[in-house]
Amino acid sequence: MKGSYSPDGKFYPFPTEEDTRKEEETLIRITEEERKKGREIVAIQGLGFVGCIMAAVVADAEDEHGNPYYFVHGVQRPSSRSYWKIPVINRGIPPVESTDPEVPQIFHRTVIEKKTLRATWHEKAYSLADIVVVDVQLDATKPQFGHAELGYCDMESFKNAIRQLGRLIKPDCLVLVETTVPPGTCRHIVKPILEEEFQKRGVDIKKNPPCIAHSYERVMPGANYVGSIRDFWRTFAGIDEVSARKAEIFLTRVLNTKEYPLYKLGDTNASELAKTLENSFRAINIAFIYEWTLFAEKIGINLWEVLDSIRVRPTHRNIMNPGLGVGGYCLTKDPILAHWAYRDIFNLITANEDPVLGHWKEWDRFSKHVGLPLAVEAVNINDLMPLHTAELTREALGGKVKGKKILLLGASYRKDVGDTRHSPCETLWKALEKEGALLSVHDPLVKFWPEIPQAKIQKDLWSALKGMDAVIFAVAHKDYFHLPPEKVVKTAGKPLCIIDAENVLNDEEIK
Missing domain, CATH: 3.40.50.720 (NAD(P)-binding Rossmann-like Domain)
Incomplete structure (x- = not known):
């Protein structure tokens, strides 16, 4: 029998021809x-x-x-x-x-x-x-x-x-x-x-x-x-x-x-342009902050504090925070929709000859279609961003993750939602899995991870922590704030590497 399974595992058979006939009458x-x-x-x-x-x-x-x-x-x-x-x-x-x-x-x-x-x-x-x-x-x-x-x-x-x-x-x-x-x-x-x-x-x-x-x-x-x-x-x-x-x-x-x-x-x-433009603006803002994140990390500066100090200026209150990456249904695709429409709906190639944007055609990737290169490059940066957290995890574990037990805290694409579509956690999982890490995941709002079907969502946080070599705070769910640091380490039962990609942990509580 064909049908559909809900996220909680219940099966619903597809309607029969008789069901469909009755449904039309009901409508x-x-x-x-x-x-x-x-x-x-x-x-x-x-x-x-x-x-x-x-x-x-x-x-x-x-x-x-x-x-x-x-x-x-x-x-x-x-x-x-x-x-x-x-x-x-x-x-x-x-x-x-x-x-x-x-x-x-x-x-x-x-x-x-x-x-x-x-x-x-x-x-x-x-x-x-x-x-x-x-x-x-x-x-x-x-x-x-x-x-x-x-x-x-x-x-x-x-x-x-x-x-x-x-x-x-x-x-x-x-x-x-x-x-x-x-x-x-x-x-x-x-x-x-x-x-x-x-x-x-x-x-x-x-x-x-x-x-x-x-x-x-x-x-x-x-x-x-x-x-x-x-x-x-x-x-x-x-x-x-x-x-x-x-x-x-x-x-x-x-x-x-x-x-x-x-x-x-x-x-x-x-x-239509307004929607893709406003989301492209946000995507570019996030990509922009990533390069400053790397700079701050290299010279030992807490960028979160820096950004808070900048936001006192009213014109800069919407500056974005660093994080694991960009996910969801809008910022990952809307710049591409506009870039594609530039050529395939409006048949425009004028940017290739523009004295300002024309230099982008010198890049192989934009040689045939310049379109909206800045917006598209923002998508590339944001898509690749979770690989940096994978790199930090590798460094924290002594240069390799193979055979290491690593727990991802969060699978959804953003805090306090249960939606995993286009989640940066998927990119992080696949990168660590490819290197041989032994992965598990906890998320209070996700019942099943369709994009990573082999991932069994752990529902008890403290049980999930036992025996871990590393924990990655990947999503800033409210459940993860104010966790007692000593209890987290004690529950793991051994020295524990903690990678906080979303500024969940409180420095004062750790001290």
Whole structure:
């Protein structure tokens, strides 16, 4: 029997043909009931770490009288990796681990109490919707480690998702793209696909042009997961004024725009560029601090103290800290999306001749496509950064790690989240494993590490410490702060090398 396993190991069989037939009937019935209540219908395409929370936020939105604006069909493909989310959500349980207490609360409130959110695998939901929010995954592919300039964006899955909408949605349905996409995607990819599919259905695209808008989130999984979507600034743009107005009404209803007003841009190209630009800025900031980290280490300076002293200057408060590396779904790929769009969507090669940027073409890696070299090099530095922690570990253990028992404290890509996608811990693990280290890992929020399936996540920290030769503080989870240094060393049972990549340890407590 085929199906999907949830992170806690429970098996959910895929729906049968009969299940699918009944599901379509259920969707039609629920939609009719909700429309009678005066609610519009929203479909969220993709229930990943953004889509699932966005679905709950939309379903939770109310007018001044406490009446929900929308009923939400959350749509997830029935894949072995993700189908389990559908039955879990429909029990009022979030499909993501988070330290934010509002996450379980908002799912219980919208699914069980208000009954304004329901998950489904059936594409019929799209034909019933007034608004579709696109939250499907779109990755940048990096074919060679440390060579982000070779990266590209495989748009096929995204195009297929848009094509599915084109076959099914009502002509006046708003398609709001929330997925982070290469600049130019809405105008040069989404619009032509929807127009083509509309014409196949006999829709007059001059009278009924597709309604398309782009609005990017600034989600930050962690202690303020829900708030980072609902209670934060949003930039948006429409493909035309009709689309922009529809998007503005929708976003004003579902987000806290009284405290965090919307920012409207004049073109979807601008909105898409804004997302990739702001994340590229952050990626460059992190890469910039890495070379200063090496300098400070070589001359025996505590860079964390230096940075704190610099941050007293208001213009420098956003300077980044050193650390293990960069992970997650945005900073590791967004510069590549823009770099790829430069050539492959906009067909620009002008930077090769630019008197300022043109010198980059002298590097072999940029000889054919200069694009956004500074942003791309930042990705390379950040991707390679965990190798420095591996080097520090090797030095601390006398020059080799082969046969040494090493415990990683943390597997997720950032503190206080359970998401391991694109985690720098993966790079560190593979580097040490390649040299023969005997590795184990503890993480209070991660149940299973899909990228390193052989890694068994230890749940008891003190048991995990026993017999270790080295411990690496790889993620700054709150559980790791204020651990008694003497107890850590005593539990290991022998001299212990400690590598703190995230400034978790307190010097005063160690003294």
